[in-house]
Each structure stands twice: as structure tokens, then as C-alpha cells.
Amino acid sequence: MSTETDNALDSMLPHINFDxxxxxxxxxxxxxxxxxxxPSPSLLQLNHALAEELGLDPVALDxxxxxxxxxxxxxxxxxxxxxxxxxxxxxxxxxxxxxxxxALLLGEVIDVHQRRRDIQLxxxxxxxxxxxxxxxxxxxxxxxxxLIGEGMHAxxxxxxxxxxxxxxxxxxxxxxxxxxxxxxxxxxSHLRVxxxxxxxxxxxxxKIRDLADYAIARHYPxxxxxxxxxxxxxxxxxxxxxxxxxxxxxxxxxxxxxxTDNMTISxxxxxxxxxxxxxxxxxxxxxxxxxxxxxxxxxxxxxxxPWNLTRFAETLVPLIDPVKDKSVEMLTGVLEQVESRYxxxxxxxxxxxxxxxxxxxxxxxxxxxLLWVMKDGKADFTLVFRRLSQAARGNSDAVQDLFEQSxxxxxxxxxxxxxLEQENMPAETTAQAMDRVNPIYIPRNHKVEExxxxxxNHSDIEPFKKLLAVLQNPFNETPGNEAYATPLPNPAYVTFxxx
Numbered sequence: 001m002s003t004e005t006d007n008a009l010d011s012m013l014p015h016i017n018f019d020x021x022x023x024x025x026x027x028x029x030x031x032x033x034x035x036x037x038x039p040s041p042s043l044l045q046l047n048h049a050l051a052e053e054l055g056l057d058p059v060a061l062d063x064x065x066x067x068x069x070x071x072x073x074x075x076x077x078x079x080x081x082x083x084x085x086x087x088x089x090x091x092x093x094x095x096x097x098x099x100x101x102x103a104l105l106l107g108e109v110i111d112v113h114q115r116r117r118d119i120q121l122x123x124x125x126x127x128x129x130x131x132x133x134x135x136x137x138x139x140x141x142x143x144x145x146x147l148i149g150e151g152m153h154a155x156x157x158x159x160x161x162x163x164x165x166x167x168x169x170x171x172x173x174x175x176x177x178x179x180x181x182x183x184x185x186x187x188x189s190h191l192r193v194x195x196x197x198x199x200x201x202x203x204x205x206x207k208i209r210d211l212a213d214y215a216i217a218r219h220y221p222x223x224x225x226x227x228x229x230x231x232x233x234x235x236x237x238x239x240x241x242x243x244x245x246x247x248x249x250x251x252x253x254x255x256x257x258x259x260t261d262n263m264t265i266s267x268x269x270x271x272x273x274x275x276x277x278x279x280x281x282x283x284x285x286x287x288x289x290x291x292x293x294x295x296x297x298x299x300x301x302x303x304x305x306p307w308n309l310t311r312f313a314e315t316l317v318p319l320i321d322p323v324k325d326k327s328v329e330m331l332t333g334v335l336e337q338v339e340s341r342y343x344x345x346x347x348x349x350x351x352x353x354x355x356x357x358x359x360x361x362x363x364x365x366x367x368x369x370l371l372w373v374m375k376d377g378k379a380d381f382t383l384v385f386r387r388l389s390q391a392a393r394g395n396s397d398a399v400q401d402l403f404e405q406s407x408x409x410x411x412x413x414x415x416x417x418x419x420l421e422q423e424n425m426p427a428e429t430t431a432q433a434m435d436r437v438n439p440i441y442i443p444r445n446h447k448v449e450e451x452x453x454x455x456x457n458h459s460d461i462e463p464f465k466k467l468l469a470v471l472q473n474p475f476n477e478t479p480g481n482e483a484y485a486t487p488l489p490n491p492a493y494v495t496f497x498x499x
Contacts, residue, residue: 013069014060018078018107021116022189025214029199029207030082035072035104036125036135038182040169043067044461045146045468047163050186054111054119054163061164070164070184072104072124079106083127087201088194088261089311091295096201098194098261099129102137105190116218118190119163122183136172139181140452141496143464145272146183147451151443151471152269157247158240159269160187179456188268191215193312194261200315209319215265228330230319235334238309240267242338245305246345249298250353251442252278252381256288256495258296258304260311274495277442279487281374281381287445287495302346306338352437353385354416355392355430357423366412366419373412377403380487385438389431392420439474441481443467446488 023030043066051058060066068074075081083100090098103122111117122145123137146162153159168180191211199207216224216233223232244267248255255262256274264270274288283299291297296304313331320327350367351359374384379402387399396413400406420430451467454460470484477485 012065013074013076014057014063014065016056016069016076016078016107016119017109018076018080019110019116020078020080020107021214021218022084022105022108022118023080023082025210029195029211030084030105031099031128033081033083033104033127034075035081035121035182037073038071038166038168038170038180041067041071041073041182042167042169043070043164044143044167044181044455045162045165045465047150047161050161050163053113054109054117054186056109066164067166070121070166071168071182072121076106081106081121083129084190084195085129085198086192086194086261087198088192088259089197089308090257090259090261091291091293094197095261097129097198099198100127100190101130101133102127102135103185115188118185118187120185120187120190122185123180124182134172136168136180137182138172138174138178138456139167140178140456141273142166142181142183143452143455144448145185147448147464147468147471148272148275148443149185149269150468151474152253154472154474155251155439155442157251157253157269158244158267160185160271162186187264187270188266189215189218189264190270191218191265192261192270193263193265193308193315194259195265196312196315197260205318208315212316212319219266228320230316231330231334234313234316234320234331237265237267237312238334238338239341241305241309242342243267243345244269245301246342246349248301249346250349251439252281252298254278254285254287254296254298255301256286256291256296257497258301258308260308263308263312273497276445276493276495278381279445279489280378281371281384283371283375287493289494289496302339302342305342306335309338310335349437353434354388355420355423355434357425357433360419360422363419366416370412370416373403373408377405377409379403379409380489382439382442383485383487386435386440389434389438391416392427392431392434394427436475440477440485441470441474443471444484444487445493446490447484 046062048058081104085099087096088098103120104124106119108116108118126135142165146165149159149162163186164184166182170180171177172180220236223229226232254276262271276287278285285298286294317327320330383402390398403409447467451464454463470481
């Protein structure tokens with residue numbers, strides 16, 4: 001593209017009202033950087049609803065000018081592209097410097113709900129934190145993150161969002177040459193546990209204080225005037241993360257890389273690399289090609305939760321109390337409550353999934369017994385819960401058919417129905433409530449792969465668009481979409497981080 005064309009396009013760029021508090025506040029916490037030019041960017045998908053929520057003009061963005069912005073070729077007025085610094089524990093090992101190796105924070109906007117949101121490019125080329133990598137992203141992982149992130153949002157879980165997906169028109173070299181892409185990601189912020197670790201490791205107590213003050217003001221303003229705001233800050237992050245991980249467990253989601261650099265201070269799900277949804281229920285399920293020891297297996301996610309939070313607590317010790325031992329004692333007191341807070345969120349979610357609105361002491365055993373029966377019967381996690389609503393209406397055949405041996409399930413159902421009688425609710429009311437929390441459509445692994453293969457290998461984006469449309473209404477069963485609800489379990493299915 002010529003300079004004259006560039007200048008003409010720049011003059012037509014849609015307006016984005018940036019307000020970049022991170023860039024203003026934290027000089028030295030990032031490196032200013034520009035994206036690598038994409039030779040022939042094309043806009044494959046624009047999230048019109050999210051654009052409107054951000055106060056942007058989706059019609060103006062769904063254009064050549066929008067493709068230029070979302071590829072990084074054009075920088076809108078007010079944007080301040082930067083790569084953020086952070087560290088992290090990766091599979092238990094501390095890496096003192098990671099940072100945005102293939103991402104650029106374009107800037108922040110205040111959305112129509114008065115929430116501050118980051119707009120970030122992912123896959124836009126190398127930065128000073130790339131550690132020898134090319135900073136690019138293959139198109140497949142870009143579209144995968146778009147699908148699963150938007151699917152998670154529709155399921156009601158806190159998550160980063162996808163604003164746009166662009167094909168760059170160039171090849172990215174991994175094991176084989178692959179089409180390149182850039183994702184435009186929106187998040188409450190990109191502050192991570194690893195952000196605090198980066199500065200704590202450098203002895204920067206005042207920097208940690210500044211970062212904590214900023215995070216409190218941005219994410220937890222109600223605690224700013226607390227007697228010990230930093231302790232309350234830790235409590236708030238711990239609560240947000242406990243609620244998030246319980247949500248993952250309630251829908252059968254496996255993040256795959258619960259490293260501290262992927263755990264957000266806001267409590268949003270971040271970085272959909274080797275993630276996947278379980279089909280056949282098995283608590284030991286691992287999909288990630290790099291998780292050879294099963295550290296981040298489905299059942300281990302609640303175990304990693306307090307481990308990651310302990311790493312976060314270590315960075316806050318100097319802020320809590322002048323006496324180190326007292327700080328450690330207070331933080332430890334919060335950490336000791338994380339497991340119970342997680343279990344409370346998880347059990348509350350599971351109660352709603354099986355149609356309970358009241359609490360009884362035996363409910364935990366009832367849920368765990370169902371899970372045991374599902375594992376023993378090799379039943380599909382999502383469909384068992386979805387079809388339980390039919391059993392609540394009086395017909396157990398559809399859910400029984402999911403089990404290789406249904407005898408143990410039939411015993412469980414009789415016990416469950418007696419428990420439902422205590423609810424004193426009409427069966428249809430209970431069934432409808434269950435259908436509102438148990439999805440019929442999730443990002444089934446084989447459907448995700450079908451969509452990505454079509455887009456990457458055949459330049460056919462339509463299967464992606466169809467799957468995306470289905471995932472945006474996960475609780476409403478629609479005639480004609482049966483294939484999107486049908487599991488195709490593949491024990492050998494492996495996911496990759498996409499770097």
C-alpha cells in the first residue's frame with residue numbers, strides 16, 4: 001500500500017475515544033511498540049454488539065479502515081500502543097520476565113456502562129518481550145479464541161471478549177506454514193498475578209503499591225476506603241477467582257494453562273490457548289499438549305486456584321502490615337478460606353444444575369454421587385445435566401441413554417426425585433429453571449476443529465460463523481442445530497497453545 005493510500009486511509013479511520021490510564025500512570029511498566037504491518041489484511045469477523053457496547057460505530061469499523069486498525073496497520077488517533085511487562089509461574093516454575101510477546105495494548109475506552117475496557121491486538125508482531133519469537137499468530141488460534149471466548153460470555157462466565165478477527169494475508173511459520181491472523185481482544189484489564197510478580201521480584205514496594213492502588217480503583221473501588229485496603233484487595237481477587245474457577249468446573253471447561261501470568265486481577269478468563277470443553281466426564285481430563293503431567297487437568301483446577309493466589313499474596317506482603325509476620329498471618333487467614341469459598345460457589349452452581357433452590361446437608365453427596373455415576377457410565381457431562389430437565393418432567397429415557405450402564409443412574413434418579421419433592425415446586429418450573437443454566441450448546445471440540453479447518457485450509461469462514469451464531473444462544477434448543485449438541489468424544493484430542 002502506498003504512502004498516499006496510507007494517509008488517505010488514516011484520514012478515514014473511525015473515531016475511538018481512548019482514555020489510556022495505564023499508559024499515563026505506569027511509565028516503566030511497559031514498552032511502547034508498533035505492530036508489524038500486515039501485507040493484505042481482511043476483516044473476517046466483527047463483533048457488532050460488542051462494538052456498540054464499547055461506544056464504537058460497528059458500521060464504520062466493518063470496513064477496509066477497520067481491517068487496517070484491527071491488523072495494526074493503522075493506529076487510530078488517541079491510541080498508545082504498548083506491550084505490558086509481567087512475569088509468571090509457568091507449570092510451577094518462575095519465569096522472571098515474560099510480558100506481551102505478541103500482543104499490543106492499543107488503549108482503553110469507557111464503554112456505554114461506564115466501565116473501563118482494554119482494547120488489545122494479539123498476534124500483531126514481535127515486541128521487546130518476544131524472546132526471539134515472531135510475535136505472530138496463526139489464524140486458527142485467533143478464530144479459536146474468538147469462538148470460545150464469545151461462547152464463554154454467552155454462558156455467563158466472566159471473560160475477555162473478541163472484538164474482531166483479521167486475516168493478515170501472510171504466512172506464519174510453525175511446524176508448517178499457516179495463514180496469519182490478528183485477534184482484537186477486549187478485557188476489563190490485562191492486569192495479572194504475573195504483573196505483580198514482575199515488580200515484586202525487582203524489590204519495587206512502591207511500584208507494587210501504585211499497581212495495587214490502580215487495580216483497586218479500576219476493579220474494586222468500594223474497598224478503597226477500607227481500614228486495610230490491600231488486605232481487602234486480596235480478599236476481593238481471591239473471591240473473584242474462586243467464583244471464576246467454580247464456574248469453569250460447573251460447565252466442564254478446562255483452561256489448560258492456569259499459569260500465574262494467565263490469572264487476571266479482575267477475575268475474567270484470559271488466554272484461550274490449549275483450552276477445551278469436556279465431552280465424556282472424567283475428572284482427569286487433560287487436552288493441552290504441553291501439560292504432560294496433568295498439572296492443569298479438570299479436577300486440578302480448584303487445587304491450582306489457591307496455589308496461584310498464594311503467589312499473588314507473596315507480592316502483597318509489604319503492603320499489608322509493617323510487621324512481615326503479621327502480614328503473612330493475615331494473608332494466610334484469607335488463603336485458608338479460599339477452598340471453602342470455592343466449594344460454596346461450586347455447590348451453589350451444581351444445585352441449580354440439578355434443580356435445587358434450597359439447601360440440605362446431603363446435597364454435596366448427591367452431586368458427587370451423580371458425578372461418580374457419570375464417570376463410571378462414561379456419560380457426556382453437558383448433556384447429562386441438560387437432559388435431567390426431561391427427567392424432572394417425568395421422562396428419564398433421554399438421559400439414561402447417555403450411560404453405558406444406566407442401573408446406578410436409575411438408583412440416583414429415584415433419590416434425586418425424592419429430594420425435588422422437598423422443593424415443593426411444579427415440575428415444569430423446575431425443568432425450565434434447569435434449562436436456563438444447563439446449556440445445550442457448548443464449543444464442542446469436533447465442531448470447533450471443523451470450523452477452524454474450513455477457515456484455515458479452505459478459506460471458508462461460513463462454518464465458523466454458523467458455530468459462533470449457535471454458541472451465542474447456548475440455552476435455547478433450536479431445530480436444525482442437533483449436530484452442534486451431539487458429542488463426538490475423542491480420547492486422543494490434543495490442543496495447542498497457538499504461539
